[in-house]
Amino acid sequence: MKLTELDSELEKNQLSGFWKTRVPSHSSEAPYLWKWEPLLDGLLKASETIGIEQAERRAIRLVSPHLPIKSTSHTLQFTFSIVNPGEVARAHRHNMAAIRFVVQGKGAYTAVDGEKFPMEEGDLILTPNWTWHDHHNESEDPIIWLDGLDGPLIQSLNVLFFEDYEKDEQPITRQTGESLNRLGFARSPKENKDHLRGVPFRYAWKETYKALKTMSDGDRDPYEGALLRYVNPVTAGFTYPTMSCEIQLFKAKEKTKSHRHTSTALYHVFKGRGRTAVGEGHLEWKQGDSFVIPLWQWHSHENLADDESILFSINDRPVMEGLQLYREEAEN
Numbered sequence: 001m002k003l004t005e006l007d008s009e010l011e012k013n014q015l016s017g018f019w020k021t022r023v024p025s026h027s028s029e030a031p032y033l034w035k036w037e038p039l040l041d042g043l044l045k046a047s048e049t050i051g052i053e054q055a056e057r058r059a060i061r062l063v064s065p066h067l068p069i070k071s072t073s074h075t076l077q078f079t080f081s082i083v084n085p086g087e088v089a090r091a092h093r094h095n096m097a098a099i100r101f102v103v104q105g106k107g108a109y110t111a112v113d114g115e116k117f118p119m120e121e122g123d124l125i126l127t128p129n130w131t132w133h134d135h136h137n138e139s140e141d142p143i144i145w146l147d148g149l150d151g152p153l154i155q156s157l158n159v160l161f162f163e164d165y166e167k168d169e170q171p172i173t174r175q176t177g178e179s180l181n182r183l184g185f186a187r188s189p190k191e192n193k194d195h196l197r198g199v200p201f202r203y204a205w206k207e208t209y210k211a212l213k214t215m216s217d218g219d220r221d222p223y224e225g226a227l228l229r230y231v232n233p234v235t236a237g238f239t240y241p242t243m244s245c246e247i248q249l250f251k252a253k254e255k256t257k258s259h260r261h262t263s264t265a266l267y268h269v270f271k272g273r274g275r276t277a278v279g280e281g282h283l284e285w286k287q288g289d290s291f292v293i294p295l296w297q298w299h300s301h302e303n304l305a306d307d308e309s310i311l312f313s314i315n316d317r318p319v320m321e322g323l324q325l326y327r328e329e330a331e332n
């Protein structure tokens with residue numbers, strides 16, 4: 001029998017010889033950078049064109065030209081939301097875990113499972129898997145924040161659940177700041193397994209920035225500069241089982257060494273300007289820009305500003321570590 005005959009016979013029966021298979025490599029995703037100006041322009045135009053009741057979320061997502069799906073990476077997604085004064089983005093919940101990192105504006109809050117979390121520039125607010133959340137802008141100006149989501153990962157697992165709340169707003173049942181009081185250094189020793197999914201929480205920029213500035217040269221990483229992880233306050237582990245949030249500061253003219261790893265990261269430039277070498281090329285970034293570093297690509301960062309530069313990022317390292325798939329290689 002000829003091999004081609006065997007192949008077509010098998011094909012008729014929904015079977016396929018493994019000798020035909022080539023295992024696809026991980027290298028199809030490529031780096032990409034989204035500039036701030038067209039994104040901001042789109043957000044401002046959307047804020048005039050689309051009503052919040054029409055959109056549910058007035059958000060624009062960053063779409064990589066190197067993916068078969070409309071997403072920023074194959075596991076994680078960045079979208080940017082704009083909420084006008086007086087608007088309410090109605091309550092819902094989903095088993096995608098999400099984060100908000102406030103880019104510009106103030107005087108808004110996100111309600112998460114009965115607690116209001118104030119939103120100011122640089123704050124990080126968590127809405128873990130299956131927590132009710134609605135957004136409110138009580139200020140005089142529009143507010144813009146970055147949404148980070150593990151949606152692409154959840155969708156690739158075919159396990160997405162989504163539920164609308166019965167009203168636009170959920171009831172407020174907790175004091176503002178209660179989550180921090182409950183999960184501070186004096187806390188109940190009782191275990192709550194739900195906390196493993198992550199907890200509703202606000203990491204105030206004021207405190208984060210202080211922590212960054214407190215880092216000494218001995219705390220700096222040759223590949224990352226001064227890097228902080230936003231840990232789950234209960235486990236002290238990753239922010240979520242699916243997503244780690246991080247912030248890093250580079251001193252004026254700082255240049256890192258190169259490394260590569262099997263986690264994928266999305267970056268947002270909170271302050272400054274610089275250059276990140278990825279694979280064969282490089283990405284030039286400045287405040288407001290966002291970019292993706294796909295997995296297993298050599299990369300290093302360089303701060304081109306005369307002052308500090310600050311990058312906020314999310315990555316899927318918890319998934320890779322959890323599945324025993326995390327690897328890392330460093331330039332020697």
Ligand code: GTQ
Nearest residue numbers: 057059079080081133147
């Ligand atoms: O704010 O709840 O950009 O559920 C995408 C999905 C924002 C949100 C997004 C969401 C949200």
Ligand code: FE2
Nearest residue numbers: 092094098133
């Ligand atoms: Fe949501």
